[in-house]
Amino acid sequence: MTSAPAVRRRTPADKFEDRRRELADAALLALADLGYARTSLRTIAEHTKYSHGLLHYYFADKVELITYCVRRYKAACVQRYEGGVGDAATPGELAIACADGLAAALGEAPLMHRMWYDLRTQSLYEPAFREDVAEIDESLRDMIWRNVSAYAALAASEPTCSPTDAYALFDGLFQQALLRHLSGEESALDDLRRGVRELFPRLVA
Amino acid sequence: MTSAPAVRRRTPADKFEDRRRELADAALLALADLGYARTSLRTIAEHTKYSHGLLHYYFADKVELITYCVRRYKAACVQRYEGGVGDAATPGELAIACADGLAAALGEAPLMHRMWYDLRTQSLYEPAFREDVAEIDESLRDMIWRNVSAYAALAASEPTCSPTDAYALFDGLFQQALLRHLSGEESALDDLRRGVRELFPRLVA
DNA sequence: CCGCCGTTTGGACGAATGTCAAGATTTTCC
DNA sequence: GGAAAATCTTGACATTCGTCCAAACGGCGG
Numbered sequence: 001m002t003s004a005p006a007v008r009r010r011t012p013a014d015k016f017e018d019r020r021r022e023l024a025d026a027a028l029l030a031l032a033d034l035g036y037a038r039t040s041l042r043t044i045a046e047h048t049k050y051s052h053g054l055l056h057y058y059f060a061d062k063v064e065l066i067t068y069c070v071r072r073y074k075a076a077c078v079q080r081y082e083g084g085v086g087d088a089a090t091p092g093e094l095a096i097a098c099a100d101g102l103a104a105a106l107g108e109a110p111l112m113h114r115m116w117y118d119l120r121t122q123s124l125y126e127p128a129f130r131e132d133v134a135e136i137d138e139s140l141r142d143m144i145w146r147n148v149s150a151y152a153a154l155a156a157s158e159p160t161c162s163p164t165d166a167y168a169l170f171d172g173l174f175q176q177a178l179l180r181h182l183s184g185e186e187s188a189l190d191d192l193r194r195g196v197r198e199l200f201p202r203l204v205a
Numbered sequence: 206m207t208s209a210p211a212v213r214r215r216t217p218a219d220k221f222e223d224r225r226r227e228l229a230d231a232a233l234l235a236l237a238d239l240g241y242a243r244t245s246l247r248t249i250a251e252h253t254k255y256s257h258g259l260l261h262y263y264f265a266d267k268v269e270l271i272t273y274c275v276r277r278y279k280a281a282c283v284q285r286y287e288g289g290v291g292d293a294a295t296p297g298e299l300a301i302a303c304a305d306g307l308a309a310a311l312g313e314a315p316l317m318h319r320m321w322y323d324l325r326t327q328s329l330y331e332p333a334f335r336e337d338v339a340e341i342d343e344s345l346r347d348m349i350w351r352n353v354s355a356y357a358a359l360a361a362s363e364p365t366c367s368p369t370d371a372y373a374l375f376d377g378l379f380q381q382a383l384l385r386h387l388s389g390e391e392s393a394l395d396d397l398r399r400g401v402r403e404l405f406p407r408l409v410a
Numbered sequence: 411c412c413g414c415c416g417t418t419t420g421g422a423c424g425a426a427t428g429t430c431a432a433g434a435t436t437t438t439c440c
Numbered sequence: 441g442g443a444a445a446a447t448c449t450t451g452a453c454a455t456t457c458g459t460c461c462a463a464a465c466g467g468c469g470g
Binding site: 034035036037038114117118120121122124125130134137160161162164165167168169170171172173175176177178179180182183191195198199202203 | 240241242243319322323329330342365367369370372373374377378380382383384387388400404407
């Protein structure tokens with residue numbers, strides 16, 4: 001038998017899932033480097049210490065691997081952002097903290113965010129990705145909404161838009177900043193900070 | 206000789222460019238259907254009445270073909286939007302007109318816009334696309350800015366954000382609406398209309 | 411020590427890819 | 441009408457893709 005066993009290990013520490021995670025992390029690095037269209041299973045294997053055949057021992061096919069990658073990306077993503085709002089005393093402080101956080105996220109790992117937008121677009125062509133991508137989008141929307149709600153509370157007012165719209169607006173700023181940042185525009189990060197800071201007061205009343 | 210002649214025709218009506226356009230239009234249909242990652246030269250040829258070999262008579266390689274497609278898409282794009290602002294008498298009318306226009310554009314050709322976002326993301330991986338994509342982005346930004354400026358004028362006020370930010374915000378709404386529309390959410394178009402209408406007053410003071 | 415079982419390798423496959431070239435066909439021009 | 445140029449088809453090429461398989465590896469209980 002070369003296919004993955006149906007009933008999994010009795011060993012307490014589940015090495016099987018660990019290896020899946022390890023392979024998926026390598027695949028994420030490859031995806032960040034090359035993008036979905038240019039990433040093959042062999043390229044992914046080159047990012048690991050294993051051979052290409054192993055991928056089909058841990059994943060049924062390419063779609064299952066990429067899907068697992070998307071889910072894994074989400075795990076890292078929500079963990080990173082669930083900290084968040086924190087201890088801002090004034091609306092202005094919160095807006096600055098959020099702006100700095102988003103700009104830092106973009107500046108530190110632009111290729112990861114490029115990959116996210118790539119995968120999100122691919123989900124429009126590959127229905128198998130759609131559900132997981134939608135889940136990530138929702139968690140990002142919630143993250144944004146927590147910030148907008150907290151800002152409104154500190155400003156003793158109420159949000160004037162829906163969570164969906166708030167996320168769309170912030171995401172638009174972020175994506176445009178990513179495009180400009182990767183095109184070499186020096187001011188992209190600063191403009192993103194300013195744009196985010198100025199966006200908050202537009203969304204409450 | 207199988208390569209395209211270096212010195213082009215003396216015939217007044219340049220059939221060469223016409224055929225390039227014809228092939229590029231077919232390629233755009235294929236791209237809209239399948240997305241960049243899944244579109245091969247042979248599938249493009251299947252969208253035409255010619256054979257796959259002809260593509261290399263009119264285009265040096267795949268990148269040049271896709272690049273030409275992007276430029277062609279831009280031509281159709283700016284032509285479509287250069288109408289625009291038109292004859293709104295009040296700020297509210299203009300906002301509604303713009304909102305209806307964007308929602309109609311999304312509703313009538315969602316696959317074309319899906320392709321645009323796909324190509325824009327691919328430009329982050331394929332530098333050959335970057336310049337043309339940036340040009341399209343600029344023309345879209347200008348289109349948005351004309352609307353925001355006109356809105357501010359009708360409202361007897363001034364825009365409070367940069368053209369770049371205005372475009373990023375509108376684009377965020379549009380892209381999120383596209384995602385939801387293609388996922389089958391019935392309310393996506395209406396939400397886009399409302400989101401756009403409400404966005405205008407947030408951007409002036 | 412052997413044999414078992416989960417793991418890993420490396421090669422093979424058929425299909426699909428981008429590219430190219432040789433020939434057939436059509437158009438153009440004298 | 442016939443030669444030359446432009447256009448188009450067809451088939452081939454090397455490569456790469458996803459997938460699969462037979463064999464080898466490795467640790468552990470008997």
